[in-house]
Amino acid sequence: MNHLSIVGRDLELFSRDILNSDQFLRETIGGSRVLVIGGAGSIGRSVVHEVFSRNPKALHVVDLSENNLVEVVRSLRSEIGYIAGDFRTFALDCSSPEFSAFVRHHGTYDYVFNLSALKHVRSERDPFTLMRMINVNIFSTINALRLVKSRSLKNYFCVSTDKAANPVNMMGASKRIMELFLMQESLKSNVTTARFANVAFSDGSLLHGFVQRFTNQQPIAAPVDISRYFVTPKESGQLCLMAGLMGENRNIFFPKMSIDLHLHTLSSVATRFINDLGFEVYECNSEQEARNRSSELIAAGKWPCYFFKSDTTGEKAAEEFFMGHEKLDFDRFSDIGIISNQPEFDADKLEAFENGIKRIYKEGIWKKSQIVDIFKELLEEFDYQDLEKNLDQKM
Incomplete structure (x- = not known):
């Protein structure tokens, strides 16, 4: 399967920047102790691969999933082999007392990559998963x-x-x-981050779902009115590596929009995926028709698809990488843009947000509307519309 062709490209996005920076990356990593948190997820695995292949002094990988960590090791051993540095994996929750003890025991790191996140819009479907998303994406990251x-x-x-x-x-x-x-933390520590497109075929993504549906000979569903940018897992690791090692304090890296990176409707990506596997798309009029006719259509070389207009909460018609007020640098790299903002934040509002979340958390039960209100107090421009229908209610 050609991942690039399915997301509408012929070339990898960051090959020029990686090549131009290769000596610096190798020298920096070769003399560094690196910690990767969330290193067994789709993006984390790619970051681990990029670091491991450049022979770090030490590479420690932390993730909740014991099984996925085993696969990280097997994959590296099978493809690259071994390094002289200290390479180890640890099945730990980065918000746990065990992780705190781990950091105290293993000492200091030169570079830390934190890839842990709840990344799905469907994670906000209920107030309990939503609260865990807040803790993982915000408080655990800062802690x-x-x-x-x-x-x-x-x-x-x-x-x-x-x-x-x-x-x-x-x-x-x-x-x-x-x-x-x-x-706020950047006043005391160097921090960088990256905003990037959907990672094609990452665990739990729609394209990963296409692979699962194909394997199980099930129909494929996708919206016709939602467009996304896509990067490959390898590209996601490269962008994180560049931002983590070459970014300046407060930099946010993102892929430059170009002829090689543009928006694609999810239904068009589904069509390329099916065609790449040698089947013709057959558009069904309903989910039920797609389910009922699966065996018949697949036997005839056609794949049942249900393409629909999106009607679920939180779906943006087209994503974007930066906002109008942000300072942009398009000159430093060939295919990577940089947001270089000043440390603009309202400390009182951040404290009020944290206290608000802690307050309702201590109550032991909370409503989604309470959390939304706390978000809106901090993000005045946040226009959240709950359509009372989520992605778990669709095929």
């Missing part, structure tokens, strides 16, 4: 920075999202709030 901060820490990188630019969903808003907290 981990405070924990690993030392005189030897050169940079702390954590991943953001294009959905943080003018957010319309709670997931994007949580990452925007994370960025504001990082602005």
Whole structure:
């Protein structure tokens, strides 16, 4: 399967910048102790691969998933082999007492990459998963920075999202709030982040779902009116690596929009995916028709698809990487843009946000509307519309 052709491209996005920076990246990593948090997820695995392949002095990888960590090790051993440096994985929650003890035991790191996140819009469907998303995306990210901060820490990188630019969903808003907290922390530590497109075929993504549906001979569904930018898993790791090692304090890296990166409707990506596998798309009029006719159509070389107009909460028609007031640098790299904002934040509002979340958390039960109100007090431009229908209610 050709991942590039399915997302409408012939060339990798960042190859020129990676090539031009290769010596610096190798020399920097070769002399550094690196910690990757959330290193067994789709983006995390790519970051680990990029770091490991450049022979770090030490590479420690932390993730909640014991099984996925095993696969990280097997993949590296099978493709690259071994390095002279200290490479180890740890099945830990970065917000746990065990992680705090781990950091104390293993000492200081030069570079920390935090890729842990709840990334799906569907995570805001209920107030309980939403609260966990807030804790993971905002408070655990900031607490981990405070924990690993030392005189030897050169940079702390954590991943953001294009959905943080003018957010319309709670997931994007949580990452925007994370960025504001990082602005506050940037007065004491060097921090960088990246906003990038959907990572094609990442775990749980719609394109990953296409692969699962194809494997299980099930129909494919996608909206016709939602457009997205896409990067490959390899490109996501490269963008994080560049931002983490070459970014200046408060920089937000993002892919430049070009002929090689433009918006694609999700239904058009589904069509290319099916065609790439040798099938013809057959558009069904309903989910039920797609389910009922699956065996018949697949046997005839046609794949049942249901393409529809989006009607669920939090879906933005087209994503964007930056906001109008942000300072942009398009000159430093060939294919990477940089947002270089001043540390603009309202400390009183950030404190009120944190106290508001803690207050309702202590109550032991809360409503989604309470959380939305607290978000809107901090993000005055946040225009959240709850349509009372989420992605779990669709095929």
